[in-house]
Amino acid sequence: MPKKRFRLFGVERQTWIRLFFQSNSTLAIAVLFLIMLFLLKEGVGFFPQHLENLKIYRLAGLEFVANINEQIDAHTALKRLLAEIRLEQFRHLTEVEKKSAGQVQTELAEFDAAASQFKKSVYPLRALASKLGDAASQLKDRHVIAAHQKEHVRALIAAGEREKAAEIHPETISFERETAIFNEAIPHYKEVTASFKKELLIALRALPEGLTEHSRQSLKHFHSLTLNYVETFPATAHRLEVWRYDAKVPALRAVSAFLFGREWVTNSYWQDFYGVLPLLTGSFLIASLAIAISVPFGIGAAVFVNQIASRREREIIKPAIEFIQAIPSVVLGFFGIVVLGETIRALSQSEYLSWIPFFPIQERLNIFTAGLLLALLAVPTIFTLAEDAINNVPTSFIQASYALGATRMQTILRVIVPTALSGIIAAVLLGFGRVIGETMVVLLVAGNRIAIPDFTAGLGVLFQPAHTMTGIIAQEMGEVVPGSLHYRALFIVGIFLFLISLALNYAARSATKKFALSQGHL
Numbered sequence: 001m002p003k004k005r006f007r008l009f010g011v012e013r014q015t016w017i018r019l020f021f022q023s024n025s026t027l028a029i030a031v032l033f034l035i036m037l038f039l040l041k042e043g044v045g046f047f048p049q050h051l052e053n054l055k056i057y058r059l060a061g062l063e064f065v066a067n068i069n070e071q072i073d074a075h076t077a078l079k080r081l082l083a084e085i086r087l088e089q090f091r092h093l094t095e096v097e098k099k100s101a102g103q104v105q106t107e108l109a110e111f112d113a114a115a116s117q118f119k120k121s122v123y124p125l126r127a128l129a130s131k132l133g134d135a136a137s138q139l140k141d142r143h144v145i146a147a148h149q150k151e152h153v154r155a156l157i158a159a160g161e162r163e164k165a166a167e168i169h170p171e172t173i174s175f176e177r178e179t180a181i182f183n184e185a186i187p188h189y190k191e192v193t194a195s196f197k198k199e200l201l202i203a204l205r206a207l208p209e210g211l212t213e214h215s216r217q218s219l220k221h222f223h224s225l226t227l228n229y230v231e232t233f234p235a236t237a238h239r240l241e242v243w244r245y246d247a248k249v250p251a252l253r254a255v256s257a258f259l260f261g262r263e264w265v266t267n268s269y270w271q272d273f274y275g276v277l278p279l280l281t282g283s284f285l286i287a288s289l290a291i292a293i294s295v296p297f298g299i300g301a302a303v304f305v306n307q308i309a310s311r312r313e314r315e316i317i318k319p320a321i322e323f324i325q326a327i328p329s330v331v332l333g334f335f336g337i338v339v340l341g342e343t344i345r346a347l348s349q350s351e352y353l354s355w356i357p358f359f360p361i362q363e364r365l366n367i368f369t370a371g372l373l374l375a376l377l378a379v380p381t382i383f384t385l386a387e388d389a390i391n392n393v394p395t396s397f398i399q400a401s402y403a404l405g406a407t408r409m410q411t412i413l414r415v416i417v418p419t420a421l422s423g424i425i426a427a428v429l430l431g432f433g434r435v436i437g438e439t440m441v442v443l444l445v446a447g448n449r450i451a452i453p454d455f456t457a458g459l460g461v462l463f464q465p466a467h468t469m470t471g472i473i474a475q476e477m478g479e480v481v482p483g484s485l486h487y488r489a490l491f492i493v494g495i496f497l498f499l500i501s502l503a504l505n506y507a508a509r510s511a512t513k514k515f516a517l518s519q520g521h522l
Helices: 013-043 046-059 062-096 101-107 109-120 123-158 161-166 180-184 184-208 213-230 231-240 253-260 278-310 312-324 329-348 367-391 395-403 408-419 421-436 440-445 453-464 469-479 485-521
Strands: none
Touching: 013 485, 046 062, 046 123, 046 253, 046 485, 062 109, 062 123, 062 213, 062 231, 101 109, 109 184, 123 161, 123 180, 123 184, 180 184, 184 213, 213 440, 213 453, 231 421, 278 312, 278 367, 278 408, 278 453, 278 469, 312 367, 329 367, 329 440, 367 440, 395 408, 408 421, 408 469, 421 453, 421 485, 440 469, 469 485
16 A cells, blocks of 8 residues: 655645745845845945045045155154164164163264154155145135035935025135146255255264164165155155146046055045955965965875774864854954963073064964954864865775785875865865954954054064954944945945855855766766
8 A cells, every 4th residue: 555645735745845945045045135135235336426526635635645644654754764873773782782771872872863854854744744644634624615505406306395494605716827836846846855855864874883782783774665665755746736626537447446445544534545455365375374284284184084093083173173163253363362462472482492583473463364264264164164075085995906006195195185185175165264263263363453564574473463354344343324335435345355255155166076987987
């Protein structure tokens, strides 16, 4: 007698199961589509607003003053380098030669006098930049107020309140007349920079030789940098001469300034900048370091547990690794601040490690600390997926390898790992997606400095603070005004991050398909 099939409302059980899973898949696709639609809806207005922001930057003369400020910032960087050379010589006198404070002051008197002259040489240029900067900021504020008033007038007219609209009189600004002050300041700028150059060279010649071989080399490098800096003065003067307030800002500038901009500055009295490059650099540096650390551990653990470990070892190791995923990321962040960061900084100050060029480090919150913690979070993902890939290697391959006389290690390295390589690559890519999307850990321990790290420091770049795309969204989203340029900029960063995650998942999916096809042909 045939077995009676289970039916509900006239539909078989297998049909209900298939419909259940199909509906879940459809729901997941719909949610993904809605998330992308929401991000686009909130961020779509960023680029037009950003373009307008860049136009105001030029129109009000802020761009003109920024050229002078860049010149002042470069001098500030040289001044910091000179202070570092002075500190090195101070340490040599106090720690090596064991001299008193009075003797040190006498020894460094000539150096301090030259350094003081170097520092004061920029004051006239700084005063000129301050005067022109105030004029540009005021002009920008007047333009913004007038634009808001005009928008308010249009809203009142649209609402039929023409009498109230007539009471508002937006200011009409003549930018040609208002920006004349900048072109008129160019002759004075040339006089100031000529005197500035003269003072710099006098201070440079007055600097004594260093007390140690390293400080002498540092001073030689400082001389070279200062001479190169002085040679940039004519180029800056040329940029000021060709600057025009009414020069057209290309529409693509809004996109390129976001993608390749080196500054992310918000709520500034001067000008807001939205360049994602520092955030992108920080995100990829931290994620790459985390993957570089986690891949050997994750894949090594997967191979060991699957092919080498005893049953008891598997029962201990596998749950322990998978338990890492249950640790709240905020707890790991606190651990990074209180324990890991402090330990790394203390180790860097040890005399046994003083031979490392970038030791001792000053920042306990940096790329390296964040990368270590994210590596811990990535290991379970890589381990689980890599082990699944190894499990799918046909047993016949392994048996054939042993039959040919291969050892266990030869079989692992030449048969198992190459066969499972596509699946392992997928595990690595998904692990990378896991760490690049992490928020709390990097927000707490990466240092949150919005700047492109100094790659000239070599491996020392890993011990510098950085900020990430996820961190900036979490840090600033609660403070922005909905609909503002800052608000929309954060949504564009979210879209950027979303696309990176989709690309990584697509690459992982492609690797998995390749692995499945390779298994099917075998």
